Amino acid sequence: MKVLLLFIFLGTCQGAPFTPSCTSEEIMQPITKFMNLVEDLQSPSIDYETKLEEIEKLLYGLEDHYELMKNTCGEENSELLDKLRKFNINTKKYLKIMDYINIDDLDGVKDMLESVADCKHVLQFLITKVYFQTEQLDNLIDLTLSMDDPKIINYILLSIIYNIRSRNIDEGILLVPVLKHHILSNENNIDHDIVNEAKLNLKLLSEISISYYPDALIALSEVDSHLADQTIKDIVTHEFTNTIFSTSFDVIKNMPVVHLKCVALKALYDKVVSMKLENSLVATKIVALAELIKTNNTNDSETLKLISENTTNFNKQLLKGYSCRSIDNIELSSKDKNYFTFQDPKVHIDIENIYKVKNNGELLKIDVEIKHHANDIRQSFVLLNGEYPEDINLSGNIISKNQIGSDDKSVTQYCELKPEIEFNVCIYMPQYLNINHDEAVSLREENYKMVKDYNKRRDAEWCPSASI
Incomplete structure (x- = not known):
């Protein structure tokens, strides 16, 4: 008897319809x-084809879902079922929009879009x-104009913007x-x-x-200067990274409206301070940009003055x-397409001074490895020696x-001694701070040729008998 009951129980479970x-x-x-x-379509990285197919599959399955709900959920859910029914009917109409597009019936497209005005989705x-x-x-x-x-x-x-x-x-x-x-036509x-x-x-x-x-x-x-100010603040602070090639700097450089430049620089200055980067390369670039901007606007002038005067002594x-950058390092990195050099080829190259490590030397040389993609770029910053903070x-x-x-x-004496130079x-x-990433990359090939010519001249003229 127990076996029979178990068999009946299992059979009932396996054959039960979904409720x-x-x-x-x-x-x-x-x-x-x-x-x-x-809402997923608003993501810039979305696969439109896959997502649209998923949406259309969902819409084509509405009929079956509605019939199932109608037959099993009863009159107590009539209001919800009516919403579902109307959405199902309208969906069939929406999916025909391509019929209007294919025959260039823009009036048909206009009527359809106006009919769904209450649903942004x-x-x-x-x-x-x-x-x-x-x-x-x-x-x-063009359709919006009509x-x-x-x-x-x-x-x-808004829907069009999401597709840009x-x-x-x-x-x-x-x-x-x-x-x-x-905006202007609806101001009143x-x-x-x-x-x-x-x-x-x-x-x-x-x-x-x-x-x-x-x-x-x-x-x-x-149309709204306050909103524009807030927008560029949001953009530069959101895009900022701790590099002089940050997108934020490109935004500022390419902005022709001086007031917006000033607003963006001040926002970036505040961001750098909040990140405890007061003594930094990026903070110095902000100051360099501020000193390039000329304006007759009193408030903007005060903003630029504040940035320049409040910066640290190190900056x-x-x-x-x-x-x-050392010649050898430039030559090595220029061969690698992932690297670029910064030297302007119009600048004349010559040996002006020879320096060596000295106690109480007049200059400070800071050697840095800067990560660029998967590689390290070696360069140095030379400035007047002084007492600087540790948080550089x-x-x-x-x-x-x-x-x-x-x-x-x-140089001749050094050649005779044959030291490592x-x-x-x-x-x-x-x-250096006002060359952007693209400009630096475009100079790379020309720089490499310049460095090669320099090495040949160095070997031939200055130290012809030395191996340097």
């Missing part, structure tokens, strides 16, 4: 999942689908005048949220595009010093600090 719990979460699960998947899905399959956003941008409802226009423009990424960043420029016009709208949301759209585009062009942020500064002395940060690993002073021996090419710090 939904009929909670609101389970009934609305496809809609919740749809919204989450659409649906709008974003449709616009992403259209862009992914046509790779053209200009028609959708619409009357500013709220819908905001939603559509590095692969199509140039299309973002097309949005700038449209966004600015939309009694619904203040309309203008605020439009400004936030322009802010988002500014953040996405600032590394490529400043147009969006400039436009934002023309002031470093800014008067040199960045040096030169964006790399400090290998040694030596006091050095000039020697009375001539380290020939260095040095560049004045303000010049």
Whole structure:
């Protein structure tokens, strides 16, 4: 009897149909999942093809889910079931948007987009689908100009912005005048949220595009200077890394609006102080940039003055010093395509002084290894000797600090003694700090040729009989 009962029990479990719990979460699960998947589309690293396929698979399965919920969850859930039913019906209509696109029926597209004005998630899905399959956003941008409802226009423009990424960043420029016009034309709208949301759209585009062009942020500064100030502060502090080639410095250098330059520099200065990098290479670069900016604006002038005057003595002395690299090190690293050199080829190379390690030498030479990708770049910073704090940060690993002073021996005398001589090419710090990463890379090949020519001349003219 026990065996028979066990057999019946197992058979009942194996053949039991799935019974939904009929909670609101389970009934609305496809809609919740749809919204989450659409929000995933906002990520710049998303695989659009895979994500769109996942969304469409979910939508095509709505019919079965609705029928199951309707047949098993009863009338007590009629309100939720009605929402699910309407979403299912509308989804079938939404998925036909490509039919309008394929026959260039922009009025049909406009009507469809206006019909889903209350759901930003649906709008974003449709616009992403259209862009992914046509790779053209200009028609959708033009479409907003024919619409009357500013709220819908905001939603559509936001959905378009979410599709602006590095692969199509140039299309973002097309949005700038449209966004600015939309803001200005709604300045007197009694619904203040309309203008605020439009400004936030322009802010988002500014953040996405600032590394490529400043147009969006400039436009934002023309309609809301306070929001533009806050935006560039957020950008430079978020992007900052402890290197003179940080994206933050490129943003500042490429910004033509002087006021925004000043705001960004002050934000970066405060960031560096908060990171306890007061005595550092990056802090010195901030000072170097501040001293290059000229403005008649009193507040901006005070900001620049504050940065320059409040900087540490170490930074002031470093800014008067040199960045040096040995000839051998430049020659070695220039052969490796992962490296670059900083020397401007227009600067004449010659031996002006010979230095050696000396107690109480007039100069301080700090040797540093700076990580660049997977490699270490060896360079030195030479500045006036003095009492400096221990918390010096030169964006790399400090290998040694030596006091050095000039020697009375001539190059010829050194050649006769055949010592180990380290020939260095040095560049004045303000010049070094204002060469950006791309400029440095573009100079690499020319620099390598320059160094090779220098070595030949050194061997032939200065020490023809010495092996140096």
